[in-house]
Amino acid sequence: MTLRRTLILAALMGTTAMAAQAETLRIGLESDPDALDPDRSRTFVGRIVFTSLCDKLVDIDPELNIIPQLATEWSVAEDGMSLTMMLREGVTFHDGTPFDAEAVKANIERSQTLEDSVRKSELASVESVEVVSPTEVKFNLTAPDATLLAQLADRAGMMMAPSAFEGDFAAEPVCSGPFSFVERVAQDHITLEKYADYWNADAIQLDGVTFVSIPDSTVRLANLQSGDIDIVNQLAATDIPQVESTAGISFQSITGLGYQGMTFNENNGTEEGDPITDPKVREAIDLAIDRNAINQVVFNGVQSPASQPFTENSPYYNPDFPVVERDVERAKALLAEAGYENGVDVSMQIPNTPVTLQLGQVIQSMLAEAGIRMELISKEFATLISDAGEGNFQISQQGWSGRIDPDGNIHQFVTEGGGFNDGHYANPEVDSLLNEARQTNDPTARAELYKQAGAIIAQDRPLIYLYHLAWLYGISDKVQNLTLYPDGMLRLENVTVAAE
Structure with missing residues (x-):
């Protein structure tokens, strides 16, 4: 600026x-x-x-419990094959049109059928939406879905005015x-x-x-x-002392649910012979990175180094996947085994903010010690996200803000056809395990399925995790x-x- x-x-x-x-x-x-x-x-x-x-059909409270918003109450059928919601009466969209069960049906069907919708996999279990009455709607499912309520607490559950669907909604959004x-x-x-x-x-x-x-x-x-x-959203960690010493403003933070990482383009328009499609090259990149050093150098120690999508305070955190320790010699050996005895050239797109650019430069320096020559391609974030979806990248430094259900931190990123599977990674066993995890409400059973899927993902490395996020704010008094x-x-x- x-x-x-x-x-x-x-x-x-x-x-x-x-x-x-x-x-x-x-x-x-x-x-x-x-x-x-x-x-x-x-x-x-x-x-x-x-x-x-x-507004969404449901929201969360600070303790991550799902609470009413546009839906006032709900129930799941005994066989898990349907979800029925009672809707708030007297609600209107910003253009004055009514919010009702027909509007819910139109919204869900749009999310499922719009050509470039990235909500499709979040609502994959919804077979149909039935209007029971103006204030009652029923989601008929193809299989039990333990994640559906959590999905409806986010963008999949955001209600837009159907009257605005025919125009350029993004240019003039109409919600409630x-x-x-x-x-x-x-x-x-x-x-x-x-x-x-x-x-x-x-x-x-x-x-x-x-x-x-x-x-x-x-x-x-x-x-x-x-x-x-x-309010400053995402205060730079290095600015915390300055905020704390300035009258009239304060520093506040809260532990988040998400992560930052690196996504590899395995099969999204990738040219044959691209080194990034070789799992040994991806492993070498992983081993060349010192996550603890990144946390200290870039973030003053306020983030949490990570090698999995779940935070340590999550019941789905897997201690079998601790933070990957840096091993430069092993990284070099892997490159040699992959046929890159003289090192390898790769590129990574990265958001054009000072903090992320510093992160990229630190990673670039670390990889160089292992013979991995990384070009950094700085992009405005919306452009980066668009290019990621279209496959215009080799490595993409991007992350995820996190979801209250563990499915939201993994399923869409690694299943075939997932809305955020930018590298087009495909492993039928991973798909099977994660789809099965969606169908049970038993936390123990789900944790075991995520553990099995995580072991495969950790081996294949379609993406690697760098750190879990803390939300940092500067706020006026x-x-x-x-x-x-x-x-x-x-x-x-x-x-x-x-x-x-």
Whole structure:
């Protein structure tokens, strides 16, 4: 961001704040969201915007329990083959059209059939949606699905106005959340305003919320210190001491559910003979990385080094897969066995933020010691995600914000046809194990299935895990009543911004 843009942004935000009597919350995001369409969206920052824009059938509380939102109650059939939901009455979308069972049916069917929907695998168990009455809807399933409620607590359960489906929904999204869409300026800001007819309007104290895209963490911090934004999302770990020593702002954090890693393009338009398709090369890359050093050098020790998708506080964490220890000599030997005695050239696309670029440079230096020459290709995050889906990468440094059900951290990334399986990894045994894990509610049985699938994935390495995430925030003292959630979403019920 240029100085000129920073000054213009400051002036713009200052004007907005005065017009709204300081009741517009301004959130600095680390990147620009992709499509404002829950069916097409893949970015974490997009989910943050959707939390204010699009209510879901169900939500979670801070302890990760599933709670009512647009659905007030639900029940699963004894045989597990259907889920019935009772819907909240009197709810309308932002264009005034009613939310009802027909709208739920239209939303789910769109998620399943839209050509570029990335929600398809999340809803694969839904055979049909039956409208029982305007306030009752039944999901008929192809098999029991222990993950479905958790999926409906995220983008698969976000309700959009069917009346807006025929247009460019991402350009003018119409949902039923506490705030409605006003405008979007790409790479700059997204503005929402309070929806007066929101079903829970009494809990919304803000007049609006503006999400400002500021990839440079230093500029985000400067805007927080100057009062031009109220919350820094994803504060740089190196900025924590400065925030803690600055009057009027504070550092807050919460342990998250997700991870950051590296995805390898095995079969998504990959040319024959590409070294990244060789499992020995992928293993060599894994062994050349010192995760503990990354945590200390890049993150001041606030993240948790990882070699699996589940955090240590998850009941599905597998102690059989501890953090991979660095072994440069073994990495070199593997390259020689793969026919690369003189080393190998690879490339990795990486988000264009200072922190991720530093991460990439540290990895690049580590790999060089093993004879792996890595080119870093810096991209704006939405472009990176798009290129990943289209197979325009060799290695992609990207992560996942995490889900409350373990399925959400693994299934879509490694099953054939999974919405986030960007490298097109395919292993029928992994598919079978993970699909079976979806069909049982027994935590012990599920843990064993994830353990078996994890052993195969750890051997094949379609992706490798680097660290588990902690959500780091810089927050103005003017922001009151904000509760942090492990999923990293900013829920704004009862949140206020004190006047100057």
